[in-house]
Amino acid sequence: MSQIIDKAEAGQNARQYHIDVAPGEVGTVALLPGDPFRVPLIAELLTDVTDVAHNREHRTMTGFYKGKLITATSTGMGCPSTAIAVEELARVGVTSFIRVGSSAGLQPGVNPGDLLVSEGTLRNDGTTAAYAHPGFPAVPDLELTLALRAAALALPGAGTDYHVLSGINASDDAFYAETPAWIAELNSLGILNVEMESSALYVVSRLRGLRAGMICACSSNLVDGTSLYDHDAGALKRGWQNSIIAALDAAVALDL
C-alpha cells in the first residue's frame, strides 16, 4: 500500500492538472466568476492583460488594476470544480479569493442587478461534506466582506440605480431540484439569495488558511415573480460589471 498517493503533497510547485497554471503565472488575489466567458469581462477593466490558460471550464487571465496584479479564473458551475480551482490556485500562489457571481434573490424586492454581499452560506452541497463536519460554518473572511460592502456602497449607482444588500446565502448543488417547497423554506429562514459555489469556496479557503469573500449580481428572483427566463439581461450584465469593480476596489483597498 506504499504506492497510495497523498493528494495533499501531489502537484505542489508544478503546473496544475485542471487549471493549467504554473507558479509565477498568477498574483496573490483571484476574482472567481463561474462562467469562463466572464473572465474577459473582468480583463476589460485591467491593463497589461495576459491570457494565461484555458482548460476545461477554467479560464485564467491576469492584468493590473490601480497598480495591483489581479488574476481572474472561472470556477465552472458548482462546488466540485470550485474546490478544484481554489486548491490549484492556492498551489500556484493565490492567497485571497473573491467570487463575483450571479445569484437568485430569495426575498421580495431583491431585483436583477442588485449587488449581494455574502455574510455566510448554508451548505446544501456534497463537496464540502468531504472536507468538514456538517456543522462547520461556511463563512467568508470578515475584513474582506466589510471591504466588499464598503466598495459596493461607494459605487456611483449604489442606492439609486440598484440596491447593495448583505446577508446569508445558500449554495445548492442542483439548480433544477430547487422545488417550490425548498425555495419557500430558504425564504422563511431569511436567506437572501442562492448560488452554487460559495460553500466550497469558504470551506476550502478556511481549511487551507486562505481568505475568501463573495459579491454577486442578482440574476432573478425566485419568490416575487421576476422570472429567471425573461428578465432584463442588461440589468444582470450591469450588476456583473458593478460587482467586479467593487471586488477590484476591495482587493486594492486591502492590498490582497
Ligand SMILES: O=P(O)(O)O[C@H]1O[C@H](CO)[C@@H](O)[C@H]1O
Ligand atoms: O453566474 P455564476 O457565477 O456561474 O453563478 C450562478 O450561475 C450558475 C447557475 O445558473 C451557478 O454557477 C450559479 O452559482
Ligand SMILES: O=c1cc[nH]c(=O)[nH]1
Ligand atoms: O444562481 C442560481 C443558483 C441556483 N438557483 C438559481 O435559481 N439561481
